[in-house]
Amino acid sequence: MGLTASIYGGGPFYPGPDSALPTISRSGFTTLVCWAIHVRPNGDLAYNDTLIISNGQYVGDPSWGEALEKVKEGGSINRILFSIGGWETNDFYHIMNLLNTQGDGPSSILYRNFETLRHVIPAIDGIDYDDEGNYNINTITRFSRMLATIGFEEITFCPYTNSPFWINCLQCLEESNPGLVTGFNLQCYAGGAYNIGRVKKDWIDPLQAAMGKSFDAAGFIDPGLWCKHGDGCTQGMDPKQIQSQFTKWKKDKITGGFIWLYDDFEKCGNDPEAYSNAILSGLS
Template identity: 85%
Template sequence: MALTASIYGGGPFYPGENSALPTIKKSDFTTVVCWALHVRPNGDLAYNDTLIVTSGSYVGDHSWGQQLAEVKEGGSVNRILFSIGGWETNDFYHIMTLLNTQGDGPTSILYRNFQALLEAIPAIDGIDYDDEGNYNINTITRLSRMLATIGYKQITFCPYTNSAFWINCLVLLEKTNPGLVTGFNLQCYAGGAGNIGYVKQGWIDPLQKAMGSNFDAAGFIDPGLWCKHGDNCTQGMDPKQIKSQFTKWKKDKIQGGFIWLYDDIEKCGNDPQAYANAILSGLK
């Protein structure tokens, strides 16, 4: 299996004169995760604070679909995900309420809006779940099956805690939609900082036990680290530190990882390619 390196990014991954999409195309990152997609109480989809889908129609920047398609042409990027949620967001509560009141069929607003998003941006390969509060297994499984029906090819989970919950979601989805969930983007920073020395014991081993001996649990877990950030960019990790950590994870047979967050790489004036190579060279 080829080694992978993913990058989460917010505003710089949206079209505009300061768009980072041309830069990220040639960065050596293999996956771009556009963060964050928010689901409002009425089912509207917003990219951060920008409304992009309402009432079954895409109303975002109409060049975004073509720009994201071009990111996957001739560069290092071969996968694009949109991530829902984040810390202290209510997206998964809103999704739960909408599923319970309208269902998940073609007439529901969630179905129509996610369908409109994929029609406008067919370069999207899948949806990433950054649920840090709701933890409702029925919501995760119903949403995933609905997205698969619409045509999204992949689901990834982005946990920082509650491994049993996420593993249970995977087990259930494997029964109805085998192969739909393609990995866990495991947060090893902020609230998930304790995962740094606990990836094998806390995540790989229980995942292996739940999925059986033929499953590549280590290849399913992509740990993530936070680049340099904060006041004067004194917090977080530089590429050398990140390479060192991924070199340690190599013994656990980890095959990919991610960097949080492109916006911080840009703010601190650092080189995204150096961060991508820190993951890839650390695991090589």
């Protein structure tokens, strides 16, 4: 399996006159992650603040599905994920409540809305979980099995802490749906900045111990770093710094990584190709 470089992005990955989708398809990144889908208490799905699915009906931009299909045609992107959640969001609490009250069958609003998402935007390869608060194993496993039944081919986890919880979720899903979870997109910035020097100790080694010798734990962990951002674009890392860090991670047999966040590329004039190359060159 080759090296991978993923990019998370919000509004710029939605259609419109300022959409970055045509640009990102030629950026050198291999995975595009649309962040974030929010699940409202009634089961409606919103992309950030934009309602896209309500009561089983798609109400978002009708061109989004085709636009994402084009991203995968002839460019560097070969995989598209939709991420759910984020810091200080209640999405996974809402998912838990909806599963507990309506179940996970075809008549439930969660099933119908995610089935609609799958149907309207078939370019989506999988769903990414950015759960930073609920940490309920029944919710994660039950929701994952529902998504698999609908036809989503993969799940990724996007943790910044609590490795025992995420490893436990993986083990449970491996028993019922082997191969469904394809990786951990590990946050090594903001609240997860401490992970930079602890990827092997806190994540790779415990994952290897839990999954057995035949499991490629290092290849399962894709660390993420934050590009230049903030006031005056003085925070975060430039491509040279990111390449240096991934060169260090190469020694731990890491084979992929991601950059947070495309929105900051536009705010700070960051070059997408320079950042994708920083990951891939560092790991080469």
